Amino acid sequence: MSAVTPSEREPSAVGPGVPDPQDPEAAGVGTAEPGAATAGPGPLVAGAVLLLAGAALLAMSIASAVQSGVTLGGPTLAPIIVTGLWVVVALAYLAGRIRARGIGRGIPMTWRTPALLLVALVGYSVMLKYTVVGYVLSTMLFVLVAARLMSTRPLRTVIVRDLMTAVGLSLGIYLLFTRLLGIVLPAGVLPL
Amino acid sequence: MDLVSGFGTVLSPQNLLYAAIGVTIGTLVGVLPGIGPALTIALLLPVALRLDDPTGTLIMFAGIYAGAMYGGSTTSILLNTPGESASVATSIEGYQMARRGRARAALATAAIGSFVAGTISTVLLTFAAAPMASLAITFRASDYFALAVLAMVTVTAMVGASLVRGLMSLTFGLFLGLIGIDSLTGQARFTFGVPSLLDGVDIVTIIVGLFAIGETLYIVSRLKDLPSKVEPLEPAAGGFAWLSRSDWSRSWRPWLRGTALGFPFGALPSGGAEIPTFVSYTLEKRRSKHPHEWGRGAIEGVAGPEAANNASFSGVLVPLLTLGIPTSATAAVMLAAFGYFDLSPGPQLFEKSPDLVWGLIASLFIGNVMLLALNLPLIRIWVKVLQIPRPLLYTGILVFATLGVYAVSGNIVDVFIAFAIGVIAMFMRHFDFPIAPVILGVILGPMMEIQFRRALLLSDNDLSIFVRRPLTLILLLLAVAALGLPHLPRLIARMRGRGDVQRLSFGDED
Numbered sequence: 046m047s048a049v050t051p052s053e054r055e056p057s058a059v060g061p062g063v064p065d066p067q068d069p070e071a072a073g074v075g076t077a078e079p080g081a082a083t084a085g086p087g088p089l090v091a092g093a094v095l096l097l098a099g100a101a102l103l104a105m106s107i108a109s110a111v112q113s114g115v116t117l118g119g120p121t122l123a124p125i126i127v128t129g130l131w132v133v134v135a136l137a138y139l140a141g142r143i144r145a146r147g148i149g150r151g152i153p154m155t156w157r158t159p160a161l162l163l164v165a166l167v168g169y170s171v172m173l174k175y176t177v178v179g180y181v182l183s184t185m186l187f188v189l190v191a192a193r194l195m196s197t198r199p200l201r202t203v204i205v206r207d208l209m210t211a212v213g214l215s216l217g218i219y220l221l222f223t224r225l226l227g228i229v230l231p232a233g234v235l236p237l
Numbered sequence: 238m239d240l241v242s243g244f245g246t247v248l249s250p251q252n253l254l255y256a257a258i259g260v261t262i263g264t265l266v267g268v269l270p271g272i273g274p275a276l277t278i279a280l281l282l283p284v285a286l287r288l289d290d291p292t293g294t295l296i297m298f299a300g301i302y303a304g305a306m307y308g309g310s311t312t313s314i315l316l317n318t319p320g321e322s323a324s325v326a327t328s329i330e331g332y333q334m335a336r337r338g339r340a341r342a343a344l345a346t347a348a349i350g351s352f353v354a355g356t357i358s359t360v361l362l363t364f365a366a367a368p369m370a371s372l373a374i375t376f377r378a379s380d381y382f383a384l385a386v387l388a389m390v391t392v393t394a395m396v397g398a399s400l401v402r403g404l405m406s407l408t409f410g411l412f413l414g415l416i417g418i419d420s421l422t423g424q425a426r427f428t429f430g431v432p433s434l435l436d437g438v439d440i441v442t443i444i445v446g447l448f449a450i451g452e453t454l455y456i457v458s459r460l461k462d463l464p465s466k467v468e469p470l471e472p473a474a475g476g477f478a479w480l481s482r483s484d485w486s487r488s489w490r491p492w493l494r495g496t497a498l499g500f501p502f503g504a505l506p507s508g509g510a511e512i513p514t515f516v517s518y519t520l521e522k523r524r525s526k527h528p529h530e531w532g533r534g535a536i537e538g539v540a541g542p543e544a545a546n547n548a549s550f551s552g553v554l555v556p557l558l559t560l561g562i563p564t565s566a567t568a569a570v571m572l573a574a575f576g577y578f579d580l581s582p583g584p585q586l587f588e589k590s591p592d593l594v595w596g597l598i599a600s601l602f603i604g605n606v607m608l609l610a611l612n613l614p615l616i617r618i619w620v621k622v623l624q625i626p627r628p629l630l631y632t633g634i635l636v637f638a639t640l641g642v643y644a645v646s647g648n649i650v651d652v653f654i655a656f657a658i659g660v661i662a663m664f665m666r667h668f669d670f671p672i673a674p675v676i677l678g679v680i681l682g683p684m685m686e687i688q689f690r691r692a693l694l695l696s697d698n699d700l701s702i703f704v705r706r707p708l709t710l711i712l713l714l715l716a717v718a719a720l721g722l723p724h725l726p727r728l729i730a731r732m733r734g735r736g737d738v739q740r741l742s743f744g745d746e747d
Contacts, residue, residue: 080572091668095405103413105427113424117700118693120419123686124426127415131408137401157452159663162635166450166656170639174649188632195628203626210629214636222640226287 092139100129158194165190179233184215242364243595246583247603252293256600259297260607263304268312271452272634274305275567275676279444280641282574291578292593296600298574299554303355303601306510306547310347310690311619314539315340323510323546326518330531330538333383335468337534344470345479346488346536348612351578353489354496354544355605358551361500363598366587369559373584376560378692383712384393385685388562391505391719393674397640400720409661410678412439421690433650434612437541440573442642446655447672449638451662453631458663467623470616479613488540491521495544502545503552517541537627553603558582558594562681566673569680587654611661 106124115121169187172178178186188211196203219237222228245253266277278298285294306323313328327347334343384646393403417437417572424733428434480488495517502513521537522528531538556562561582563569575582580590587594614620643652665672696702704710 088668091664102427109426117689117698120422120424120426123682124415126550127408127411127682130404131412133405134401134408138405141399141401154458154667156458158457162454162457163656163660166639168655169647170643170652173639173643184636188636191632191635192628195631203628207629208478210632214633218636218640226284228284228287231505 064151089139092135092142095135096139099128099135103128103132150176161213162191162194165194173231177231177233177235180217180230181219181235181237182233185211186216188214239367239591239595240599240613241530242592243597243599244602245591246292246596247296247599248508251290252296252596252600253603255290255293255297255374256604257607258301259300260295260304260307260604260611263301263662264308264611265304265607265620265622266301267305267308267310268309269337269625269630270312270316270318271456271631273448273567275304275570276444276448276638277301277305278567278570278574279441280637282441282570282577282645283641286577292596293576293589294594295574295597297572298571299597299600300604300607302571303547303550303604304608304611305567306550307348307351307612308619309609310351310539310543311344311612312623313342314347315470315620316502316623319580319657323514324543325511325547325548326514326542327539329518330535333532334536334539338471339534339536340468341479342481342484342536343534343539344616345613346484346540348609349480350488350492350544351547352605352609354499354548355551355608356502356602357374357493358495358548359598359601359605362551362554362574362601365504365555366558366594366598369555370587373559376584376704376708378688378695379706379709380712381560382685382688382692383703383709383716384560384562385681385688386710387643387716387719388556388564389677389681389685390716392564392677394720397667402668403674406665406670406672407674407678410675411682413443413658413677414682415677420687431649438654438679439646439651440570440676440679441562442651442655443658444570444676445638445642446658447662447675449641450656450659451666451672453635454659454663456627456631456664458667468618484536487527489538491517491541492544494520495541496548498552499545499548500552500595503549503564504555505552510549510565513549514542515543517545530568535710554598554601558586558597559584561684563677566676567678570678600631606664607647642745652694 085229103125106121106128108123110121113119113121115125131137165187169183172183172186173180176183190209192203192207193200219230222230223232223237247256262281263274263279266272266274278301281298281301285297288294294696308332309324310317310327313324314331316630317328317332331343331347334340389407393407394400412427414437416434418425418428420437425435495513498517498520499510499513502516503510518538518541521541522531523537525531525537527535527537553564553568556564557568557572559582561572561575563572572582580586580593637657639652642655643649662672665675692702693700703713
C-alpha cells in the first residue's frame with residue numbers, strides 16, 4: 046500500500062478520543078454520568094426494546110419449563126434465571142433512563158451510512174454463497190462499494206487507491222488461503 | 238527445570254517463526270484502531286486449526302496478545318486515540334509529550350517499560366504457575382462454579398461506567414451462551430427452530446459480530462466528527478535508546494511500580510489491563526516530584542501505565558493456564574482456542590502437555606525481546622501503518638470478518654448471525670454498554686452451569702454444598718463483595734468528608 050502524506054488523509058475515525066486534560070468539555074464536566082448515553086428518546090427506546098425482548102425470552106423459558114418440568118440440576122433452570130435477570134436489569138436500566146431524562150451529552154449520529162454498509166455486507170455474502178461470481182470478483186466489488194460509502198473525499202481523488210486495494214486484497218486473500226492454507230474459496234467465473 | 242525444556246520447545250525454528258509472526262501481527266493490530274487482539278485471534282482460529290500445531294498456534298496467539306499491548310501505546314502517543322483500551326491511560330501524558338516534540342522519548346519509555354514489565358512478570362508467572370496448578374487440583378465442581386461467579390461479577394462491576402449496563406451486557410452474553418443443545422441432557426434451548434443453532438453460536442461468530450461488524454458500523458455512524466492528526470516523530474536526539482539520563486532516572490521506578498500493580502491485577506478476575514493502568518497513572522501522578530508537568534507530558538505517566546498493561550498480560554495467563562478461567566475478553570478467546578484443539582487449561586494441562594505450557598511461557602521471554610526490537614528501531618513502520626486511510630482500513634476489517642465467518646464455515650446463517658450481533662453491538666456502543674462482559678458471559682455462563690449441575694449431581698441435589706465447603710463459600714462471598722468494589726473510592730471519600738469523587742470504572746477491551 047502506498048504511503049499517503051498527512052494532508053491527503055481521511056479522517057481517522059477511532060472511537061471517542063481520550064479526554065484532553067486541558068479541555069474541560071471533553072472530560073464530561075457537568076453531566077451526571079460521564080460518557081452516558083445521549084439525551085432524547087434513544088435510551089428510552091433501547092430500554093423498552095430490551096425489556097420486551099427479555100419478557101418474550103422469559104415467556105419462552107417458562108413455557109419450556111412447564112412442558113418438561115424444572116429441577117435444580119435440569120436444563121430448564123438456567124434459561125429462566127438468565128432471562129429473568131435480563132428482565133430485571135432491563136427494568137432497572139429503563140427506570141434509570143426515565144429518571145435521568147434530558148441529562149447527558151448528545152453524540153451526533155448518522156444512520157444512513159451504517160444501514161447502507163449493512164446492505165452491502167448482506168449483498169456481498171449472498172453473492173458469495175448463491176452466485177457464481179466467485180470470491181475474487183465479489184470481494185473487489187465489495188471493497189469498492191464499502192470504501193466509497195465510508196469515504197468523505199471525492200471519488201476521483203481516491204479511485205486509483207481504492208481500485209488497487211480492491212484488486213490487491215481480493216487476489217491476495219484468495220491466493221493465500223487457497224494455495225498456502227488449503228482453505229477452499231469459491232473460484233467463480235475467473236480462471237484462477 | 239520445566240522452563241528449560243520450555244526454551245527447548247520454543248527455540249525450534251518453526252516455533253520461533255510462530256512467535257515472530259505472532260508479535261508482528263500483535264503489534265500491527267495493536268497499532269491499528271478498530272481491531273484488537275481478541276478479534277484477531279478469533280479470525281485466525283479457523284486458519285490455526287488447519288495448521289494443526291497446538292503449541293505453535295498458542296505461542297502465536299500469546300505473541301499477538303503481548304504485541305497488541307506494545308502496539309497500542311504507539312497509537313495512543315501519536316494519535317491521542319488509543320488503539321487498545323489498555324492504552325487509554327498512556328495516551329493522557331503520552332500524547333502531550335508527542336505534541337511537545339518528545340514523541341520518541343514517550344515511545345521509548347513505553348517500549349522499554351513494556352519490556353521490563355513483560356520480562357519480570359513472566360518470571361513471576363513461571364514461579365506462580367506450578368504451585369497454582371497443584372493448588373487447582375484440589376478444586377471441586379462447586380469451587381469452579383464459585384470462581385466463575387466471582388470472575389463474572391468482578392469483570393461486570395469494573396468494566397464500563399455503570400453496573401446496570403455492565404449487567405445487561407453480561408446477561409446478553411449468558412443468553413448467547415445458552416443457545417444450542419444442552420450438553421448434559423440434549424435438550425435444545427433458544428434455537429428458534431433454526432437447525433444450525435443446535436450447535437450453539439460459535440465464539441468466532443460472536444466476536445466478529447461484536448468487534449469487527451459492531452465497531453465498524455459504530456464508527457461509520459459518526460465518521461465525520463473525529464480527529465485525524467498523527468503527531469510526527471522528531472529527529473532522534475542524544476541519549477541511550479532515545480532517553481536522556483533524566484528520562485531514565487524518572488522512568489525506572491514507575492516501570493517497577495507498574496509491574497507490581499499489573500501482574501496481580503491481571504491474575505485477579507478484574508477484567509484485564511484497564512484497572513492497573515489507571516491505578517498506576519494515579520499513583521505516579523500523586524508521587525511525582527514534577528507535579529507542574531502533569532497534563533503537559535510527564536514521562537512517568539507513560540512509563541507506569543505501559544509497564545502495568547504488559548505485566549497484567551502475564552498475570553492474566555495465571556488463572557487462564559492453571560484454572561481455565563479467563564479474566565479478559567482476549568483470554569476468553571484464547572480459552573476457546575484451547576478448546577478447538579481439545580485441550581482444557583487447568584491443572585491437568587500441566588501434567589498432560591508440559592511441553593505446550595512451558596513452551597508457551599518460554600515464548601513470552603523470547604517474544605518480549607522481539608517486541609523491543611519491533612517497537613524501537615522499527616517504529617517508523619508502525620507510524621506508516623497509522624497513516625492507512627480509514628475507509629480502506631475498515632473495509633479490510635469487514636472483508637476479513639466475512640472471510641472468518643463464512644468462507645471457513647460455509648454457512649450463511651452464521652454470517653447473518655454475526656451481522657445481527659454487529660447491529661446490536663453498534664447500539665451497545667452508542668448507548669455505552671460495555672462489550673467485554675458479553676464475551677465473558679458466553680464463555681463463563683456454560684462453564685458455570687455445568688459446574689453447578691455437576692456439583693449438585695455429586696451432592697445428591699443438596700444445595701448446601703455451596704456453603705458447606707469453605708473455599709466455595711469464600712469465593713462466593715468475595716463475589717458479593719466485588720459488587721461493591723467500584724463504589725469503594727466514593728465511600729472512603731464520604732467517610733473523609735469529601736463528596737465529588739468518581740467511582741472506579743474503566744474502558745472496554747477489544
